[in-house]
Amino acid sequence: MSERHKFWLVMGGVLALLVVASVIGAWLKQRTRSDGGRDVVANLVARINAWWVMVALLCACFLLGRAATLVFFALASFFALREFLTLTPTRPGDHLPMALCFYVALPLQYWLIGVEWYGLFAICIPVYGFLLLPAISALDGDVDGFLERNTKIQWGLMLTVYCVSYAPAVLLLHIPGYEGQSLLLMLYLLLVVQLSDVLQYVFGKLFGRRKLAPTVSPSKTVEGLVGGGLAATAVGTGLWWITPFSPMGAAAISAVIVLAGFLGGLALSAVKRSLGAKDWGTMIEGHGGMLDRLDSVSFAAPVFFHVVRYAYHG
């Protein structure tokens, strides 16, 4: 089967799932009477609608190819970084470092993927960015909260640009016997990580009893994590035929994706709360901001990339 066939077969499944979800959403909307229940259903319907848009964008990436995919993720990073730094208190002295993050580091990172310069892609922000940004900030002379301010900007840059860019960086992986199908591998990563989020949410809403980390994220439950995580791993295993992995390999890698994604959601929830916010923004109806959707991706993508590169790269 060609890459194209596999892609549309998987997308067919995703679209069928979305149709079912939309029908259930419409049916719940008819049935629900209580005010609290209505809010939950309205949020659910908004989430499903946002999923239609996100899946459409993913299809567009696949049809338009590599350059469009990079532009798409660069924009996602841009909006995520904008959300992160908006919630971060900054002072006039942070202006130049922030401008460098947006106008130099971000385009450079995606350009390095585009020209397949793996060596610099992997160290540009963690080495050169890490050292240069505080030095430039120091030139301004404002030492008030210097360490805190620089830490926050660096964290935002690492998370929203460096980590998120690992998702399209999957296109850099050259796996023997799997040439020219790396877009499918990226789709696989995104599918498992997002499905894991959705299934954890669904299992949590249906069976959630024991809260996992009530102070960090009140909606996360043990039942949601176990049920949703196992279900997502099962789906990831079932999709082994679009990957270069064996069924066992796909099971192990899906489990890694699910775990990393969960930890990302948890850690970023804590960051968000320490900045005094409930959602990162209001960009995606029902989901909150861009970072509310990308939190698990930002943790899962780098881990997935390096595990696969170590185990399968030629």
Add this chain to the structure above:
Amino acid sequence: MITSQLLVGITRLLVGAHGRWIHSRPAPTQRIYFANHTSHLDTLALWAALPPALRARTRPVAARDYWGGGGIRGFIAEHGFRAVYIERGRTQDNPLAPLEAALGSGDSLILFPEGTRTPAPLPQAFKAGLYHLARRHPQVEPVAVYLDTLHRSMPKGSLLPVPLTCSVRFGRAVPVQADEPKESFLERARAAVVELA
């Protein structure tokens, strides 16, 4: 027209600038939107936050010494948001004349009554221009607006805006009351901005 569309698009991309109508509704009434002034982005953000139909009839008041030159700034002010220029610092017969002409032809205005940028969350005391305009044009509704975050996007002295999301909050209308003294009106107007902070 295309310039205006493009300008709104770039403003949205950089600073969001989505309007939140807290104590007033978007309406085709003739208005003076007055706001706190912290950065050069304020004019664009407030103008872009208006719904398209209102935006087309609303002209920002802009200092001629900053927006009135040639180059890209002049082009933006002239063809993008159709600025009403005001002279700063020079003594004239009536510096408000161009603003009154715009009001006379039925347009709404965007005005920053502090007269200059204040790099702080709360505005300084307002200058008298707003009072004179509101009194001489009682059919025009003065509406308070608060802009946040923009002083962090583009602090004084910086040339390049950093993308941070700003919200544009529309507050209550503050009409001049009969025989109200200048100081009392200006203080009420400022308070209407401050309550949105």
